[in-house]
Structure formats: C-alpha cells, structure tokens
C-alpha cells in the first residue's frame with residue numbers, strides 16, 4: 210500500500226522530512242501555523258539555509274507531490290501517516306522541555322481524525338511523553354467504526370548541514386510501537402531505506418524516546434571530554450589537537466566529535482541534555498545524570514575562556530578596541546543561530562565594552578534579528594577593518610581557507626584567536642600574525 214503522508218511543523222526537521230518523504234515517492238502535505246513559512250515553502254523556497262534541501266523541495270512542489278498548508282482539516286482528511294516535527298525548546302528559566310507545541314498538534318489534530326491513520330512523533334521529547342500523548346489521542350480522536358488511530362515514536366538523528374543526506378541515508382531507524390500494525394506501517398513507509406540496508410531497532414515508546422536523548426547526551430559528553438582535555442592542555446602547554454589525533458587512532462574511541470574548541474551550541478544538544486537532566490530528576494533518577502551538569506559546565510566555560518583569550522589579545526581591556534568576529538551560526542553549513550557559541554561570545558565582549566563586528570556567510574539575517582545591537586559587515590575583510598583582534602568562532606570553509614594576506618592591509622593588529630582549532634597556525638604565524646587557540650600553545 211502507498212501511504213499519504215503529512216508532516217506537522219516545517220522547520221529544520223519537518224521541511225527536510227517532508228521533502229525527503231516526497232523523494233521516497235509519497236504524496237506529502239507539510240503543515241505549519243506560520244503562514245509566512247507556508248507561503249514560502251508553497252513557492253518552493255526554503256525559509257532557512259540547509260544545503261541540498263531547496264532543489265529537492267522545489268522539484269517536488271513543482272511536480273505536485275509535495276504541498277504545504279496551514280489547515281489541519283485538510284491534513285487530517287488527507288493523511289494515512291502524520292509525522293509530528295514541531296519544536297520542543299527549553300522552557301524559559303528552567304531546564305525542562307517546553308512541550309506546548311507537541312501537545313497542541315495532538316489536541317488540534319486528534320478530533321479531526323476520522324479515518325484509520327498512524328500519528329508518528331519525531332520531535333525530541335522527555336521520556337514518558339509518547340505514553341501521555343497516546344492517551345490523549347485515544348481520548349480525543351472520534352471513535353468510529355473504521356477510525357483506528359494510533360501513536361508511534363520515531364526519533365530523528367539528522368544533523369543540520371547534512372539534513373537531506375542524513376534523512377535519505379540514516380545510520381539507523383528507531384521506532385517505538387505498541388502494535389504490529391504500527392510497526393508494519395512504519396516498515397512500509399521506510400521500505401526504500403530498509404531495502405538499502407539501513408538497520409532498524411523496533412522497541413517500546415520509552416526506549417525510543419531515550420535512544421534519542423542518550424545519543425545527544427553521548428555526543429555532548431564526547432565534545433566536553435575533549436574540551437576538558439583542552440583545559441588541562443592549556444594548564445601544561447600541551448596541544449589538544451595532537452592529543453585528539455592520537456586518541457582518534459584507537460578505534461574504541463574514534464576521531465569524530467573530538468574537535469576541541471568553543472564547544473557545542475544549536476537548537477538541540479544544549480537543550481536536550483538539560484531536558485534529560487530535568488526529566489531524570491522527575492523520575493527520581495537524577496543521580497544517574499549528574500555528569501551531564503559537568504558536561505554543560507565544561508561547555509559553557511569554553512565560551513568564558515574565549516572571551517578571556519580575546520581580552521588578553523586586547524591588552525587586558527576591550528574598551529576602545531575593535532573586535533572582528535568570523536562566524537555567527539552555531540556551526541558551519543547552517544544559518545541556525547540558536548544558542549550559538551559565536552554570538553554568545555560576541556555579545557559578552559560587546560557588554561564588556563568592545564566594538565564588535567560580525568560576519569557570517571549565511572546566518573547574518575538571523576543574527577541581526579536576534580542581536581540587533583551588534584555591528585555586521587558584508588564580508589570577512591570588511592569585518593576586520595581596524596580590528597585589534599580577529600576571532601574565528603564558526604569554522605566555515607571560507608575562513609578555514611582564508612589567506613592571512615587578505616586581512617593584512619586592513620587590520621589594526623595582526624592577532625587572531627582560533628576558537629575552533631580549524632586554522633593552520635603555521636600559515637598565520639608566517640604571515641606575521643599572533644595566533645592563539647583554545648587548548649594549544
């Protein structure tokens with residue numbers, strides 16, 4: 210059977226999922242409450258930067274296989290499988306996740322479900338959410354003769370910047386189900402991936418939810434581990450990049466996610482480890498996750514250390530000094546600035562009196578909206594004009610490959626702090642620059 214698919218929430222996850230489901234051959238409707246977003250998507254335009262997504266989305270919008278709407282009624286009538294991809298941000302002033310958007314989808318969709326269908330959660334949620342939503346769905350969905358409405362949980366592991374690739378060629382699929390029927394529907398939907406050899410883990414709701422947050426907790430821990438080593442390297446004059454390289458040859462450790470620097474940011478790792486701690490506390494298992502507090506603290510200390518290093522390069526005070534910041538996105542190949550370490554550092558330096566000018570290849574519009582008081586330049590060279598120090602905070606290819614000679618004529622002083630350990634110190638020093646980095650001499 211071929212299924213008709215809907216996707217609720219058309220942000221970084223949902224828009225990608227919708228376009229990729231169309232690519233797998235399904236008819237798809239994407240649903241969002243943001244009318245501007247829906248208008249753009251309906252015109253085949255992606256409202257954010259994600260490599261490879263726009264051509265894929267435009268192709269399927271043009272063919273009519275992929276549509277977008279704000280109408281829950283239209284989606285409810287259309288869909289056999291409804292994916293829930295709305296945001297689960299950190300609550301203000303708390304560690305816990307804000308589940309109001311996920312709840313709203315179920316509350317608004319359930320009463321409209323008059324035909325057999327499967328509602329599949331993809332958003333990242335605290336363990337126990339799926340069981341609660343399943344109850345809510347059963348309560349609110351009209352019970353007709355042929356209305357068999359069920360819930361499943363299918364967490365997502367894609368990385369921004371590689372979202373299309375990761376969705377079409379995932380490392381694994383994880384599905385939390387309560388019936389053979391739900392398992393069969395999801396196995397059918399993902400048949401093209403399963404046939405290509407993607408492993409699948411079929412489990413219960415709670416385990417499926419936990420796989421997601423434990424994966425992100427592990428990744429965050431790996432980054433904070435190497436950043437803790439960077440702190441020790443700084444204390445002894447050792448080089449964390451050599452240390453990480455040496456560790457990486459041990460296949461039990463592996464080299465990925467051992468890039469020391471300014472640490473992790475974004476819309477997921479920071480809020481997910483905090484929500485995980487909050488949930489463990491509610492379950493009386495908070496002791497199990499106390500190490501995540503340290504993971505978070507190590508991560509936040511890197512930002513403070515970056516500000517200190519920058520201040521040192523400004524002879525002890527930012528007052529009257531110009532600081533060029535290269536990078537605003539939380540990582541390269543994305544325009545996402547949620548909890549961006551780069552902008553956090555830029556804002557702290559401005560608060561301490563520095564004149565900060567930011568340049569990013571893709572995240573300028575988002576950065577301007579969120580940090581309107583920072584100054585922005587149209588190019589790296591323009592940002593560096595008159596700079597007493599250049600801070601390299603997001604490792605875009607453009608910065609990694611930059612020739613220092615390009616900046617030589619414009620900067621006030623040749624000083625650079627590499628917050629991502631991604632520049633070649635030899636090249637910069639040979640061009641007459643003072644090169645400093647986190648975790649290296």
Ligand SMILES: NC(=O)C1=CN([C@@H]2O[C@H](COP(=O)(O)OP(=O)(O)OC[C@H]3O[C@@H](n4cnc5c(N)ncnc54)[C@H](O)[C@@H]3O)[C@@H](O)[C@H]2O)C=CC1
Nearest residue numbers: 218219220221222241242243295296297310313332333365
């Ligand atoms: N961004 C990523 O790389 C990944 C995100 N996730 C998880 O996926 C979820 C979504 O994340 P993002 O896509 O990054 O968030 P996002 O903020 O980019 O997108 C969320 C979308 O949901 C829409 N929305 C809010 N309320 C709605 C409602 N009642 N009905 C329909 N649409 C509604 C918003 O307007 C927005 O467009 C989160 O739980 C996140 O942790 C999981 C894996 C990867």
Ligand SMILES: O=C(O)[C@H]1O[C@H](OP(=O)(O)OP(=O)(O)OC[C@H]2O[C@@H](n3ccc(=O)[nH]c3=O)[C@H](O)[C@@H]2O)[C@H](O)[C@@H](O)[C@@H]1O
Nearest residue numbers: 365366367368369432466467468472473474475477539540
């Ligand atoms: O749940 C999510 O939303 C996603 O969160 C992360 O994906 P993402 O946030 O897109 O980006 P990552 O590539 O994981 O990078 C996260 C942060 O860690 C930093 N990082 C990454 C790797 C590293 O070695 N060092 C390091 O500081 C990056 O600069 C970035 O700020 C996970 O990698 C995805 O598997 C997951 O699906």
